[in-house]
Amino acid sequence: MDFTGKVVLITGASAGIGASCALHFAKLSADLALVGRNVKNLNKIAEQCTKASGKEPLIIIADISVEENIARIIKETIDKYERLDVLVNNAGIVIMATFMDDIKNFDRLVATNIRGPYLLTQQAIPHLIESKGNVVNVSSIVSSVPIPAMMPYCMTKAALDMFTKCVALEVAPKGVRVNSVNPGPVNTELFKRAGFDEERNKGIFAMMAATMPLKKYAHGEDVAKLVAFLASDSASCITGSRYEVDCGLHLGTPVLDSKN
Template identity: 65%
Template sequence: MEFSEKVVLITGASAGIGEACALKFAKSGALLSLVGRNVENLNKVAEQCEQFCGNKPLAIKADISVAEDVEMTVKETISHFGKIDVLVNNAGVLLMAGIMDDISSFDSMLATNVRGTYLITQKAIPHLIVAKGNIVNVSSIVSNVAVPAIMPYCMTKAALDMFTKCLALDLGPKGVRVNAVNPGPVNTALFKRNGINDEVNNQMFENIAAALPLRKVSTSEDVAELVAFLASDKASSITGSRHEIDCGLHLGDPVLRA
């Protein structure tokens, strides 16, 4: 997959799936606008990307839940590169919260996962139409698999899937494709940021892997490969689709075993 001279804007690029996407696109020759809240991590990712492609990424400290940051992100990207070919909406917040937990957790996830993604997409659309570009939304398998312990997160990802479908219908006639990638468990720092230590986190993912049909969990690099494919010309006839990459989690536990 070749992205030479293509401008790719990635939110949540300072770690995890966003970092893996940045490195994947860098290896494919893309010009990168990387957005994140952790400046130290973001600069490290940008340096790695530059080593791969020779092009220095634009690193933007921004929080997409803040409207002014969103406006600034798109303006700086256009000022620096003159266009946007691909928008990867990866930024997201996961908090361990159910229906009886404080509403602030719901508000925080909604602000980033839905409202922030909506806003930055809205600002990027005019430029994507000019470029005949495309959007890849990083959703989750829990948009379609209920997990009560993270109910608000599930709800935000379900909203992101519908956002993908509506956008695809709206933007298709204008030459812009929109797709979603729905990862299952990926061993990133998401749960660690919720206070889970390394030992518990690793044991949890070992238990999850043992229960999945493929007996493993996906890596951030696996997800980045799928994101890059959907953003490439090889996927020129794909739009409005959700693409599960969950090692079979969505299949559920079989009622009968051989």
């Protein structure tokens, strides 16, 4: 795959899956606009991208849960590159909360995980129509696998999946594709940012790996490669689809084990 001359806008690019996507697209020669809240981390990722591609990415410090930032993100990207080919809606937060917890948890999750991508995609679509570009939403396997301890988070990802389908259907006649990638556990610092210490974070991943059909968990690079494929011309006939990268988690536990 080659993204030479293509402009790729990635939110949540300062860490985790977003950072992996940034580095992978840089290696594929894309022109990058990287959005994030952590200035230090974003600069670090941008430097790595520059080393990988020889091209310096555009850095945009912004929180997509703040509506005033949305138009600025698109404006700065277009001012710099005069086009937009791919939008990767990756930014997201996790809050461990159940149905009975404070509704403010739900509101915070919706603001970042759904409302932000909704508004940013609205602003991006006119430019994507011009370039016949596409959107890749980074959702989650929990959009279809209920976890009561993460109920509001699960709800936002389920909403993002339906957003993907509805927008894909609406903009397909205009030549724009919209797809989602739904990772299972990925070895990032997402749980640390949710409040877990290093020891508990390792314990969670070890426990999850043991329950996976493939007995492992994914890494950021695994997700980034799929995002890039869906954003590429190789996926020109794919839209409104969701792709699990979860080491088989969505398959569940067999009702009847062949060993018994």
